[in-house]
Amino acid sequence: MPETASSGTDRDDRPHVAVLANSGLGHVIPLLEFSKRLVVGHGFRVTFLVVTTVDPTPAQDQLLNARGLPHDLHMHGLPAVDTSSIVPEDSRILTRISLVVEASIKSLKATLIELNYPRALVVDVFCTQAFGVASELGIPTYSFFTMSATMLAFSLYLPTLDREVTGELVDLPEPVRVPGCPPVRPEDLLDQAKDRKNEEYRWLLYHFSRLPMAAGIFLNTWEALEPGSLRTLREDSFYRNVPVPPVHAIGPLVHEDGDAEGLRSTDAECLAWLDRQPGESVVLVSLGSGGTLTREQQAEMAWGLELSQQRFLWIVRKPADASASAAFFNVGSDEEDDPTKYLPQGFLEKTREVGMLVPSWAAQVAILSHPSIGAFLSHCGWNSSVESLARGVPMIAWPLYAEQRTNAAMLAEDVDVAIRPSVEEGRKVVGRKEIERVVRAVMRGEEGKRMRRRAREIRDSSVESLSHGGSSDASLAVVCEDWKTKSS
Template sequence: MEETTIVMYPAPSIGHIISMVELAKLLIHHHQHFSITILLTTGFMDHPSIDSYINRVSSSHPSITFHRLPTVAVNHTTTQSIAATAFQFIKSNAVNIETKLRQIIQTSVIKAFIIDLFCTSAMETASAMQIPVYYFFTSGAAVLSLYSYFPKIHSLTKSSFKDMVGVEISAPGNMALNAALMPEPVLDRDDPAYWEMLYFCEHLSKAKGIVVNTFRELEVVAVKVVEDGACFPDVEGSSPPVYCIGPLIADAQQPDEARGIKDCLSWLDKQPSKSVVYLCFGSRGSFSMTQLKEIAEGLERSGHRFLWVVKRPVQEHLGTKKVYDTTGEFDLSSILPSGFIERTKERGLVVRSWAPQVEVLSRESIGGFVSHCGWNSVLEGVVAGVPMIAWPLYAEQHVNRNVMVEDMKVAVAVEQRAGDMFVSGEEVEKRVRELMDSEKGREIRERSLKFKDMARDALGEFGSSTKALANLVQTWNVISH
């Protein structure tokens, strides 16, 4: 009997790798008869934390094997976006992917090749070898609908979204979105990343299926739209089946510099129930010193307890909200208003760079979560039943913000200044008070607790996500070469 295997291909960067590994663990937990091979690129966004993470997973899950592809040299120039460089790098791995797949099919039957959206360049190779290709979509169903519909939106205009001032973009299952808030890689038609994204989105409909990290009850409208195929307007025949298998949440990844983590958790354990506002903006979200100062002033004036994770600030003139070096040392007191830490020490704690978010959110003392609306953080907030303040920074986070505020109703949103998306200290104070003190805040908290139960049920023995996973595996058991 030939060995059967599932091959997975995440985009480079620890976040994408962790998501794919969580999917692998979920599969093995419910369906032990597969072995899983995960292919990793080498030469771009490599980081020592990836190797230590892989070693941990390999020793705890022997049926998951990692294979590093040969190094591909990448040439990033400042004239092109990081996204364009990343997509180019992934594309240049196509030949490595082909070699590895050919090697695997010598000894095994590949039941499915599961790829990240950004790894679409590997689809043609696998399809030519008659290997069924599936996408693992790491954002929610609303973003999946927007991306599936993107080729249609593209065909309706000749301008770049960044220049379409005041124009609203509509996609099925989504609220209208200001064109300038579309995900970065599609903002500018002169950026090669735009055309790569178009190519990825055109191929979503060609997959054998799309696995999504959400659950049906969380995004009712968007899930219906992708299941009915309404977001695939020009597809001949039927659109691919969609499998909502979430919420998948990663184990906490403690970076090497995670000193003082115990202090932060023991501090939380001493605070009253539902009294602390937790502020964290993802692995890369950061702010200018001016913005940090406004956040500090808003928190101080709100009078509420807080736990605030502060990353190294970004340079004012760059206008970016991302920091790529999150490990370097920096002095907190030099970037926050003079005396702030001293004045708020009875009710506030500021930690540098990182906190164990899943553990923090599960603490009884946490009463609210100010989030950048990255999908993993949204799911972590939902699973913990914590109401949120939505403060999107980049990527598809503005789409997620709309879902959180308008559809799920588990968040209030901060008002951001048009153009540079700056948020004033008054606004920070106002939203913290609204979430923690108002009737609306109380309603949001109740809804958040309902979603916490729904998330648990979805993953339970008879839950919607468990059934979706079983249906997916059944399609592989039927496929035979």
């Protein structure tokens, strides 16, 4: 767990902002990158408020204690929460996150006073309990929405949908018509919206209903990636009547894995192996920090990769039949585990010359940045999607949980950078032949060439958005200037 930092009196002339993330690694990463940008690019001191449990994940520990963090980025660990005393064993992800945040922010008021009332507080989308605390202290509070602009539009529409629809949203006979956005098929709704009787849905509705309380909403996206959704959020009459706070698209925010000295030995081995492969010849298979496959699906994945005869680098973890998000709260804890014992007999021998296996997790951005990577079989978490697009890599969409199916549909149908495998009727898993088909299509087919061209266009637009005067650079600069002009 990060050490509690002082309030940063070493350079008090610099304006001070506090940032609060929840305990999920996929939420910590973009908020940490946002904090770095405030410090390095805009001259702020930032206190990063860390929500922790008594058993933090190794991956989170490594991230928050990494070498080379900016001098004026201070880690401040809120009191660690003992989840066993407050979180029921059968709680789903969002319920657990929300209960941990609820316990953690009991110390927030005292912390913000100790920090001498920062100019602003930026909180994760699932930390909206902090709004009341900051308001009491007169500190303007902003939401950092860790999903896409398309998902933000749905999120702001959900309270209306909740009032107007009876029964389960997933049972609706037609797609959900989100104002100003492409319809969302019921099966592509985010998981937390599919069971209105579960406590997780109530937490989802709670957080999304509170988004209009924010002074502004930051998004890890950029104008050229989601022009329609961003325009809708700003101009559509429904959202103007909510009303939606100012929306600031400031992405891509991508975690850089550091120089070679900062990489783990397994990451260095990955990159050395990639150095020996031809350009754009390798499929990266990685299902995010929390994603897992069932035993049956993992076997089909293995044989599908073997049948495709394409090079692959596979981040493998222990399969879990009970939950697709089984690794969410213990990322990196099983990295010493031998991944080969979870794979079909004979698979290693057949793929020895073309494949590499890595246990649990890896330096994903460094791998995606390597010229040998030609495609990314991804769970379509928003961080991974942004990382892939910022590197110009097309995707095979393999959504598992949360809002990943919504992202997959958008990436395949609207952005045209991904292909979605289908499940044969009567089966619960994607078969090996279908996996072979989609891998070959992206790596060798005309469809793959088209997606690769489109992914490169988006990569170029992301670079432009972050350049001086680009859309994302300008969007963040406006807010920073406002913070700087406020009295301390």
